[in-house]
Amino acid sequence: MSAAPLRITPELLRRAYAAGVFPMGDSTRREEVLWFDPPARGILPLESFHIPARLAKTLKQGGYEVRLDHDFRAVMEACARPDTWITGPIIEAYVALHREGGAHSLEIWREGRLTGGLYGVSLGAAFFGESMFSRETDASKIALVHLVARLRAGGFHLLDTQFVTDHLARFGAAEIPRAEYQRRLAAALRRKGEFRQFAADSDPSAVLHSATQTS
Template sequence: MPIFRLNEHIQFPHPEYAEDNGLLAIGGDLRPERLLMAYSQGIFPWYSIGDPILWWFTSPRLVLFPAEFRVPKRLGRYARNASFSITRDRAFSRVISECAEVRTERRTETWITPEMQEAYTRLHHLGFAHSVECWQDDLLIGGLYGIALDKVFFGESMFSRTKCASQFALIALVEYLQSRNFQMIDCQMTTDHLLRFGAREISGKEFRRHLKEHIKNIIPYDDWNNES
């Protein structure tokens, strides 16, 4: 199949035209309007420094339904005894920067380029991109960030500076999403780490059906950082 080249018009080809590896389109930009349209269709940008913007729709898709979330017993015991605190949207820019920095320190290629960080920070200021932070006293030891559209959360990345800190952030995220009646978390890529928490693969067709069912309104969440 041909790879679609995007232009200044904000539109995407149907996800069913994605290559077997998930690649759907190339080019375009990272304007908030384009990113929000992409995520509402299950499409996400993923590329390296020096490459053009690449847009993906992977199938099968790893998702986590909050009702199916489970915490491994050993981690649950460790969390109850660990000394940490959780916040939301208190340090979004630091979280996304740390997600990129940790990968660089491990000499792992990262898609969280400066351009991507700037784009998602804009979405954060608009009320669509959000973070969960894990602290030990005043030290940021872990966290995650993603996009919230209606009742679907699109997880982007997480980091940990100490044992299990990113997992503590994930537990807090799911608890918060359950309290707000979110129906699905998009995990994008399949990892053993996420499978341990109850994530599972579904077909691209089923994934699109869930998006259509659970994304009715694309409006910002203004109370994400409330303590409730």
């Protein structure tokens, strides 16, 4: 981990992620950015993604709209709760990367309101999930299912979650050693994922079929 006052450009972000390093803002020194390369890395295996039965039922019921990159900044700001690592410099850096097509948001809307979503970085056939939020029950989980369906349809090989939380563990997330992560990252970067390949965002049954088997 190290601190840096320099401006974070899209190119710097791409180089960092390609090297297995990611930034986080300092909640106490708001203009500083910390860089991390942890000894164990959280990933969510795309081939064994698990959807809990209750969530599968919610997906089938529908009543929501999934939007891609509709309001990237709003998703980041919703994720940036007080005293979080998503500081002003972090938001501006990822918004700039988003404008260049390197960062994406997957958003859940209901009756014209943004109710949940997530954002992350796309590089090669790797997607680096950064943060998610919910304003309604299961909204971020619905976004995660749609993300996995999109990544699988687009030929992605790695979904990096950085760390493993109890929330992510329910979907099959696990930690792997740094060396194994670097091996998987290198393999994913040699390929090209198509983030916009999946076009069935409004069809929950298609999402379930594309993402995984439920249990």
